Amino acid sequence: GDSVTQMEGPVTLSEEAFLTINCTYTATGYPSLFWYVQYPGEGLQLLLKATKADDKGSNKGFEATYRKETTSFHLEKGSVQVSDSAVYFCALSEKGGSEKLVFGKGTKLTVNP
Amino acid sequence: GAVVSQHPSRVICKSGTSVKIECRSLDFQATTMFWYRQFPKQSLMLMATSNEGSKATYEQGVEKDKFLINHASLTLSTLTVTSAHPEDSSFYICSARSQTGSYEQYFGPGTRLTVT
Numbered sequence: 001g002d003s004v005t006q007m008e009g010p011v012t013l014s015e016e017a018f019l020t021i022n023c024t025y026t027a028t029g030y031p032s033l034f035w036y037v038q039y040p041g042e043g044l045q046l047l048l049k050a051t052k053a054d055d056k057g058s059n060k061g062f063e064a065t066y067r068k069e070t071t072s073f074h075l076e077k078g079s080v081q082v083s084d085s086a087v088y089f090c091a092l093s094e095k096g097g098s099e100k101l102v103f104g105k106g107t108k109l110t111v112n113p
Numbered sequence: 114g115a116v117v118s119q120h121p122s123r124v125i126c127k128s129g130t131s132v133k134i135e136c137r138s139l140d141f142q143a144t145t146m147f148w149y150r151q152f153p154k155q156s157l158m159l160m161a162t163s164n165e166g167s168k169a170t171y172e173q174g175v176e177k178d179k180f181l182i183n184h185a186s187l188t189l190s191t192l193t194v195t196s197a198h199p200e201d202s203s204f205y206i207c208s209a210r211s212q213t214g215s216y217e218q219y220f221g222p223g224t225r226l227t228v229t
Contacts, residue, residue, distance in 0.1 A: 043117060043206070043220035089156070101218065103156040
């Protein structure tokens with residue numbers, strides 16, 4: 001079945017450092033790919049998404065590119081802030097996000113001032 | 114943005130009792146809601162898909178008689194854990210799917226269930 005593997009945390013960075021959280025997937029079809037973020041005490045929020053190969057999703061300075069050849073969707077940000085501290089989940093859906101989401105285990109990011 | 118609430122946020126119950134968790138879409142209508150379960154340091158696992166006015170669709174391995182789902186209106190779905198046992202202790206998260214636009218799923222903040 002479909003699955004998502006993302007790098008285990010926790011990840012601790014200093015403010016303004018470069019962030020990469022790796023995510024790879026296994027899917028039978030051509031899934032849509034997502035990054036969700038969960039801030040403390042809140043529900044998951046969609047951070048960005050990409051629906052086909054070579055698409056780049058971006059939001060709030062975060063980016064991820066849908067790489068079909070490497071089945072990857074790595075999350076990057078050039079300069080993290082303390083407010084980026086949260087848990088990040090990579091996910092896929094075979095039907096554009098309206099149906100079943102398959103999640104990775106989540107990566108906790110802590111950014112220190 | 115679209116907001117989904119869950120109630121209660123935390124609940125502690127004794128083994129053998131039943132617990133009901135509510136999931137509400139506050140500012141939009143949702144014909145479809147999803148219930149997930151999350152174990153510590155694990156990913157969210159879909160338990161069931163709840164459709165307004167019809168029976169829920171359960172994922173393989175999820176006991177439908179233990180986890181009762183009711184989606185009686187376009188803004189409310191409930192999950193009842195019947196005859197709870199300590200192994201049911203977990204973090205339960207719901208999401209509601211928008212009926213318009215990108216049909217995105219919006220997530221609630223989750224409910225921490227502890228069965229003693």
